Amino acid sequence: MKMQRWAFSVLMIAGLLTGCQSSQAMTMAVPDSSSAAASVNSSAAASSESQDASSLNPISESSLSGSASVSLKMPSASAPYTPPVLNCVPESAEKDQSFLNGAVFVGDSVTLKLKNYVTQKRKSEPGFFGTAAFLAAGSMGSGNALQPLSADSIHPYYNGDKALLEDSAAKMGADKVYLMLGINDVAPYGVEGAAKNLEILAKRFRDQVPGIKIYIQSATPMLPEKQKKTLNNPNLERYNQLVSEFCEKDGWHFLDVASVMRDGTGSLKREYCSDPDDLGLHFTDAACEVWIHYILTHTGG
Secondary structure (H helix, E strand, O other), X not given: OHHHHHHHHHHHXXXXXXXXXXXXXXXXXXXXXXHHHHHHHHHHHHHHHOOXXXXXXXXXXXXXXXXXXXOEOOOOOOOOOOOOOOOOOOOOOOOOHHHHOOXXXXXXXXXXXXXXXXHHHHOOXXXXXXXOEEEEOOOOOHHHHOOOOOOOOOOOEEOOEEOOHHHHHHHHOOOEEEEEOOOOOHHHHHHHHHHHHHHHHHHHHHXXXXXXXXXXXXXXXXXXXXXXXXXXXXXXXXXXXXXXXXXXXXXXXXXXXXXHOEOOOOOXXXXXXXXXXXXXXXXXXXXXXXXXXXXXXXXXX
């Protein structure tokens, strides 16, 4: 009898142990789906960090062994370009060219192209672009415009003499000034420094020519293959953002000329580029026509 009870006890204990082992085995066999997904995502992220953006492709569900229910989508190699939204003068009905009487356009070699275009057009159309005048020089920037006059300084001549921009505008009797600078400033001064220099220069015009109406035009884009480490389209867009912000603060008119010059990728339209084999940022006559139309349809009332 005792032997039977002992045998029965042994059988009961064995059964309990077998049940515990079976239960444990079932628990381990069921993976934590959330941790598995996290592991796959972590692995994919680590892998993607070591890849060049151009090599990223969507990963299909079937390529994930044992994770048929997990779907990973890698980022597109070329995300669609989203143009910046800037606080600028709204579009309005096109003004007559005489609106530009008394205006002076200040800028670098990009503005020099506009000057040459206007000069050529005035040979057959004397009233073209109103009586607008130009103060432009190659390599001009707001940074070097703030420097004192010297034999080596980059300041345009007025009536045969090199002069500070704001002084020349005052002597011209300007009632409007259109500033477009930045291409020659972003690299040496950085985005923030370039924007600050332009604001200081604009304030000089305000102080030297009381009542002058100040228009600041955005820096325009360049061809994608001509971008440099610092001078590039993303930096120019950040520069324009800062410029638009101080224009709003100071009560000046910001003209987003870049918005009509860029293509769907944020670069200068190729048909608007006159130097694709050189700097890749100067304009054609067609670009000047678009530019002038933009100016006359964004006058600020």
